[in-house]
Structure formats: C-alpha cells, structure tokens
Amino acid sequence: MIVVADGYRFNFKDAINVFKFDETDPASQTFHGAPMKAVDIIAELSDVYLFIEVKEYPASYDPDAITGEKACSEIDCQKRPKHSEWLKNTLKYKFRDSFLYRYAEDKTEKPVYYLCLLNFDNALNSVMQKNLRNELPVGKASARWVKTLAQSCQVLNLEAWNRNFPKWPAQKVSAE
Amino acid sequence: MMKSLKFQNFTAFDLLDISFSPGVNLLIGENGTGKTHVLKAVYAACDITKSKKGFAEKINDVFYPSGKQIGRLVKRAKTSSNGSLEISRAMPDGKVVSIKLSLTSHMLTPNKAKVTGATKIWLENPFESVFIPVKDMMANAPAFRSLYATRNIHFEEVYADIIDRAFLPALKGPTEHQRSKLLGILQAAMDGKVITKNEEFFLKNKQGELEFTLLAEGFRKLGLLWLLIQNGTLLSGSALFWDEPETNLNPRLMQTVVNILMQLQRLGVQIFVSTHDYVLLKEFDLATLEGDQIRYHSLYRDNNTSKILHKSCDTLADLDPNAIDATFGSIIDRQVSKDMGGLGK
Numbered sequence: 001m002i003v004v005a006d007g008y009r010f011n012f013k014d015a016i017n018v019f020k021f022d023e024t025d026p027a028s029q030t031f032h033g034a035p036m037k038a039v040d041i042i043a044e045l046s047d048v049y050l051f052i053e054v055k056e057y058p059a060s061y062d063p064d065a066i067t068g069e070k071a072c073s074e075i076d077c078q079k080r081p082k083h084s085e086w087l088k089n090t091l092k093y094k095f096r097d098s099f100l101y102r103y104a105e106d107k108t109e110k111p112v113y114y115l116c117l118l119n120f121d122n123a124l125n126s127v128m129q130k131n132l133r134n135e136l137p138v139g140k141a142s143a144r145w146v147k148t149l150a151q152s153c154q155v156l157n158l159e160a161w162n163r164n165f166p167k168w169p170a171q172k173v174s175a176e
Numbered sequence: 177m178m179k180s181l182k183f184q185n186f187t188a189f190d191l192l193d194i195s196f197s198p199g200v201n202l203l204i205g206e207n208g209t210g211k212t213h214v215l216k217a218v219y220a221a222c223d224i225t226k227s228k229k230g231f232a233e234k235i236n237d238v239f240y241p242s243g244k245q246i247g248r249l250v251k252r253a254k255t256s257s258n259g260s261l262e263i264s265r266a267m268p269d270g271k272v273v274s275i276k277l278s279l280t281s282h283m284l285t286p287n288k289a290k291v292t293g294a295t296k297i298w299l300e301n302p303f304e305s306v307f308i309p310v311k312d313m314m315a316n317a318p319a320f321r322s323l324y325a326t327r328n329i330h331f332e333e334v335y336a337d338i339i340d341r342a343f344l345p346a347l348k349g350p351t352e353h354q355r356s357k358l359l360g361i362l363q364a365a366m367d368g369k370v371i372t373k374n375e376e377f378f379l380k381n382k383q384g385e386l387e388f389t390l391l392a393e394g395f396r397k398l399g400l401l402w403l404l405i406q407n408g409t410l411l412s413g414s415a416l417f418w419d420e421p422e423t424n425l426n427p428r429l430m431q432t433v434v435n436i437l438m439q440l441q442r443l444g445v446q447i448f449v450s451t452h453d454y455v456l457l458k459e460f461d462l463a464t465l466e467g468d469q470i471r472y473h474s475l476y477r478d479n480n481t482s483k484i485l486h487k488s489c490d491t492l493a494d495l496d497p498n499a500i501d502a503t504f505g506s507i508i509d510r511q512v513s514k515d516m517g518g519l520g521k
Contacts, residue, residue: 122505123501126507154515166521
C-alpha cells in the first residue's frame with residue numbers, strides 16, 4: 001500500500017491500511033480536522049500500528065509552532081527552544097496528540113511503534129532517539145501503568161530505514 | 177604547501193594517489209587503513225626542508241621498521257619487490273616539484289635507497305612542520321631528548337621531534353594580533369599558560385605552577401598547541417600533522433581545538449589530522465565557513481580484494497564510505513532489530 005507524505009513515498013507491503021494521518025483536505029475520508037498535532041502517516045499491520053513522522057531539517061524548523069504564538073521581539077526569540085529541543089518536542093507532541101486522537105477513534109488496541117524519518121546522520125539520529133525515547137516515553141513509565149503509549153521508537157535516516165525495513169521501502173519523491 | 181602523495185607498494189598500500197587541500201585535511205578510516213602512514217610520509221618530506229636530513233633516513237626514522245631495515249617498508253610480498261613514495265609540493269612561486277623515494281624489500285639501510293626528483297629545490301625552500309603523535313610526550317620530556325640522542329631507544333622520531341619543537345623559545349618581538357587571539361582562547365580553555373623549567377613543562381595560573389605529570393592529558397594537548405603557536409612553529413606556510421587529536425580529550429574541548437585549527441588554516445597553516453571521532457569530525461563540519469579550505473579523505477579496504485583504497489571530498493555529507501558514521505549505523509540497526517523483531521523485514 002503506497003502513501004506519499006512530506007516529499008517521501010512509502011510502500012507498506014504488508015499493511016492492512018495506510019493513510020496520511022495529518023490530512024488537511026476536508027473532502028478526504030481521512031481528514032484530520034482536530035486542533036491537535038499529528039504525525040504524517042499511520043499504517044495498520046496485523047498486530048501493530050505504525051506512527052510515522054518525516055522531518056527534513058532545518059527546512060522544517062518553525063520554533064513558533066510549539067507555542068502557536070509568533071515571536072515578535074528579540075527577548076521572545078531568545079526564549080525560543082534550541083533547535084534540538086524544538087525538534088525533539090515537535091516529535092514528542094506529535095506522537096502524544098496522535099495517540100490521543102486515535103484513543104478517541106478507539107484505535108489503540110494494538111501496540112504503537114513510532115518511526116521518525118529524519119535527514120540527520122546516524123550519530124545525530126542516535127542522540128535524538130535516546131532523548132525522544134525517554135520523553136515519549138517508550139514502555140511503561142510508571143509501576144502503575146498497565147499499558148504503554150509507545151511500544152518502541154526508532155529515529156532513522158532514509159538509508160537506515162531502507163536497510164532495516166525492506167518490506168516498507170521509502171524514497172524521496174523528487175528523486176524518482 | 178604539500179600537493180599530493182603517491183604510494184606504490186609502500187607499507188600497507190598497493191597504490192595510493194591522494195591530493196591534499198592547502199588548508200585542512202581530515203583522514204578517516206578503520207584501524208589498519210594507513211592514516212598514520214600518510215601523515216608520517218608527508219611530515220618526513222616537510223621536516224627535511226629544515227633538518228636537512230636525507231629523505232630516506234627521515235622516512236626510516238619516523239616509521240621505525242624492525243631493525244631499522246628500510247626495505248621492510250615495502251609492502252610485504254612472497255618474493256623480493258619494489259616500492260616507492262612520491263610527494264609533490266607547490267613552491268612559493270606556484271611551481272610544483274616532487275621528490276621520490278624508491279626502495280627494494282631487501283634493502284637494509286637508508287643509504288641504499290634511491291631519492292630522485294627536485295631534491296635540491298626542495299631543500300632550498302625550508303618551512304616549519306610539526307607532528308603531534310597519539311601518545312603524549314610532554315610529561316615525559318625531561319631527559320627524553322638526551323636519552324634519545326645518546327641511546328638507541330625504540331621510539332619513532334616523531335616523539336623526539338615534537339619535544340624539540342615544544343622547547344623552542346618564544347619568537348622575538350611582540351606577538352601579532354591573530355596569534356595573540358589564539359593564545360587567549362587556549363589560555364581560557366586550560367586556565368593558564370605554559371612555562372618551561374629545566375626541561376619540564378608547567379601550567380602556570382593564579383593558583384601556582386602545576387607540573388604536566390599532574391595535569392589532565394587533554395590540557396597537556398592544549399598546552400602543546402599553545403607552545404607551538406607561542407614559539408612561532410605554527411605560522412603561515414607551516415604544516416601541522418596531528419594523529420588522533422581526540423585521544424584523552426574531553427569532547428567538550430574539541431570545539432576549542434577545532435576552532436584553533438580552523439583559525440590556523442585561515443592564517444595559512446596546512447593541517448593534516450587523522451581521526452576516529454565523530455565529535456571532532458562534526459566540529460570541523462560546523463566550524464567550516466565560506467572560503468575555508470577543507471578536504472575529507474576516507475581510507476578503506478575493498479571488500480573483495482582487501483586493498484586499501486581512498487576517496488576524497490570537500491564536505492562531510494559527501495564522505496562515503498564513512499567508517500565513523502557506519503559504526504553508528506550499525507548501532508541503530510542492532511537497536512531496531514532488538515526492539516522491533518522482524519517487523520518490516
């Protein structure tokens with residue numbers, strides 16, 4: 001099943017369903033339509049859901065997107081999160097809002113795997129992955145939890161994605 | 177300025193033909209791919225312009241093959257074989273000249289080796305060069321020089337050379353603005369300046385004088401750089417060779433070290449660095465400004481033939497193969513495999 005999002009085309013060969021989760025077209029059956037952040041793609045497999053977020057950096061850097069307010073002074077600008085903090089928060093809140101949205105849809109019965117496709121090198125992706133896993137959080141964050149929000153979180157570049165997920169090949173649309 | 181290096185059947189190499197940047201040259205590759213051999217060969221060619229030593233003798237002293245048998249530098253083969261190294265250099269007038277050292281595997285001493293090319297012009301135009309080896313020698317400087325001069329101790333000559341360079345007295349006259357600025361950056365990072373007493377180095381600051389044996393190795397490295405800038409070894413037209421600067425250096429100090437090296441490049445120092453370290457490599461990438469001259473050289477073994485090959489490029493993003501990034505890639509792959517089982521496979 002093929003889906004295109006943020007300039008990348010994915011083919012989830014073993015998926016039951018795949019759709020652009022942050023669909024902005026009201027005419028679409030999968031129109032998002034809620035005042036919440038959203039990951040780019042959701043793929044449903046037989047036993048799991050995949051949440052997929054694509055980020056080209058720094059092209060996607062928008063420090064005002066977290067607060068929703070435009071920084072209009074130098075002091076406001078200084079208060080903006082650093083790039084790595086901004087990116088991590090963006091990935092984190094997109095996941096959490098998407099999970100809540102799916103909860104409201106009653107679509108959280110399968111474990112959720114969060115896959116982020118970034119254009120960083122492997123070392124920077126490793127750092128981002130470590131921080132993101134801690135904050136999502138991955139696994140059961142408390143002894144009181146009986147379920148997880150995220151079963152797993154992986155941050156990969158395109159090369160690592162295609163090496164690790166041959167059943168879900170991805171490519172840049174512009175590279176076709 | 178060193179232009180290029182060609183190895184034929186030399187040490188681990190079958191054939192290597194590598195062109196250098198006039199600014200910074202970064203060599204990466206797994207262990208055993210010959211990064212240090214490249215640095216040593218080019219350094220030897222630079223050093224002889226000042227020391228006036230024979231090229232074959234200098235090569236033999238910095239490589240230090242077993243028994244000092246220079247023929248052992250020829251790539252090993254079942255039968256007697258020949259090897260060579262050729263180095264080209266751009267002279268101050270822009271003219272490019274070369275010297276070539278030819279060896280056979282059965283040669284015992286450097287005086288049997290053949291040195292050809294523009295040897296006269298090469299030696300008529302001297303310039304400073306310095307090789308900073310992996311192992312720190314600053315704390316062991318006392319008596320090392322006299323021991324090295326009088327006894328046959330098993331150390332490559334780069335260790336004696338670096339101590340000699342560090343002991344050079346300061347240049348006469350006021351320190352010009354750019355050098356003064358670099359010294360200031362280093363003094364702030366290591367909280368003091370370096371002084372010498374009876375062949376022993378100390379870091380001097382408000383608290384007093386701390387001998388190098390008690391100083392963290394990372395600070396000794398900054399101290400060495402401080403000395404080389406202060407005594408004018410690293411001036412425009414000189415060459416710096418640094419084998420794995422990251423050794424014993426806190427990653428947080430790497431930004432300072434890279435900043436200094438990039439500034440030296442802007443002052444006209446040609447720089448050769450070998451590294452295994454991601455942070456160091458990335459700091460160079462981040463510190464590069466328009467107009468800077470930097471080249472990345474990847475040394476790697478061909479999967480089929482095991483021969484050492486190389487690729488060079490001008491940006492870190494284009495570096496392929498990249499042994500450092502591949503290591504992180506392998507970690508990511510194993511993490512994916514551990515967390516996701518067979519999903520997506």
